[in-house]
Amino acid sequence: MTKERAVLAYSGGLDTSVMIKWLIEMKDVEVIAMVGDVGQKRQDLDYIRQKAIDIGAIDCLVVDMREEFVNDFLTKALAANALYENKYPLVSALSRPLLAKHLVQTAAEYNANFVVHGCTGKGNDQVRFEVGATTLNPDLKVLAPVRDWDLLTREQEMDWAAAHGVPVPTTAAEPYSIDDNVWGRTIECGILEDPWVEPPEDIYELTQSPDMGPDLPQYVVVGFQAGVPCSLDGEPMSFYDIIMRLNEIGGLHGYGRIDMLENRLVGLKSREIYETPGALALIEAHKALEDMTLERDLLHYKLSVEHTWAIQVYYGQWYSPLKQALDAFIASTQPAVTGEVRLKFHKGTCLTVGRRSDYSLYDYGLATYGEQDSFDRSASKGFIDIYGLSVKTWARQQRKLGL
Numbered sequence: 001m002t003k004e005r006a007v008l009a010y011s012g013g014l015d016t017s018v019m020i021k022w023l024i025e026m027k028d029v030e031v032i033a034m035v036g037d038v039g040q041k042r043q044d045l046d047y048i049r050q051k052a053i054d055i056g057a058i059d060c061l062v063v064d065m066r067e068e069f070v071n072d073f074l075t076k077a078l079a080a081n082a083l084y085e086n087k088y089p090l091v092s093a094l095s096r097p098l099l100a101k102h103l104v105q106t107a108a109e110y111n112a113n114f115v116v117h118g119c120t121g122k123g124n125d126q127v128r129f130e131v132g133a134t135t136l137n138p139d140l141k142v143l144a145p146v147r148d149w150d151l152l153t154r155e156q157e158m159d160w161a162a163a164h165g166v167p168v169p170t171t172a173a174e175p176y177s178i179d180d181n182v183w184g185r186t187i188e189c190g191i192l193e194d195p196w197v198e199p200p201e202d203i204y205e206l207t208q209s210p211d212m213g214p215d216l217p218q219y220v221v222v223g224f225q226a227g228v229p230c231s232l233d234g235e236p237m238s239f240y241d242i243i244m245r246l247n248e249i250g251g252l253h254g255y256g257r258i259d260m261l262e263n264r265l266v267g268l269k270s271r272e273i274y275e276t277p278g279a280l281a282l283i284e285a286h287k288a289l290e291d292m293t294l295e296r297d298l299l300h301y302k303l304s305v306e307h308t309w310a311i312q313v314y315y316g317q318w319y320s321p322l323k324q325a326l327d328a329f330i331a332s333t334q335p336a337v338t339g340e341v342r343l344k345f346h347k348g349t350c351l352t353v354g355r356r357s358d359y360s361l362y363d364y365g366l367a368t369y370g371e372q373d374s375f376d377r378s379a380s381k382g383f384i385d386i387y388g389l390s391v392k393t394w395a396r397q398q399r400k401l402g403l
């Protein structure tokens, strides 16, 4: 009889390595491992691939998802100026639905009826993988071994691994839980679980401490075409390369650290540290260009759409009809978001200090208090009389009521 097959989102770490063996032994399935490259810190992908095969996977695919991540996910996130709870640029929340999509595709190619992830039972990522995968294919079954197995401590897991021929890491366990991709880096657990404790300096990799930043500020001009970053200091560059470069520049100036207590979907608050210099700088610049190119009421309305968009994506609803409809609205706002923004990095800050666009709605004549003033002030009086009429009438009534 042929065995059932499972496609596993594989990272090469201890959990998902043990998982390959565990699935084979405890679930009696054939395992196809899948590693997604979303711009995380360089790993030896050949080594990871071989490791999966050595443990017993029938195949291990290493998929370069960087272009797709930027084009289909980060472009939409930037257009939405996406910040969960006004702070977190959704680093992990953006990569999970992409990984889920590839799990589903690989499952179809290999005739597998299970997809598997290594998330714990109290985070957001489990929701994003599962809701993402089952929205794309409602017939798929999902396995989440970490939620089920009784290898509670790392020692138990290492013992199980050693007893079953799974290579055991020789280095000490990382005291933090870390996830990263081109949009940034997330750090949680360990000492950070005490919300009063200042994060130790050694948790940071992308950013140096703001007070260690250069004494002189650095200026960078970011170019946008229809909402998508397309150049740096006038030189055409891919969105991916622009993020990488701004990660470097922002990181050098100590910009892009976030220390927040956030509300997880499963109902608990958790303390999270992020380093996202490139993402935050691009959102800053993108907003500045929208301030110049979007009509007032559209801009105001878009703010509420952005808020809902970020919550949907954080909650694992990347493929939901609401999120898709919001994307369509947001996309319709972007054609005029073309132009350049000048950013100034210095000692932990990134400020917009200039913006220009061929589609600017900023009218010098209307704005200036100088000689070229073209604003018709005489129209203001009548406008204010009528605009304020309703509340003025109400105020008289309140007075009658003695309120």
Ligand code: ARG
Pocket: 090, 091, 092, 093, 124, 125, 177, 178, 179, 186, 188, 272
């Ligand atoms: N709290 C963040 C989020 O929910 C980061 C999650 C990081 N994931 C991880 N497995 N370490 O998006």
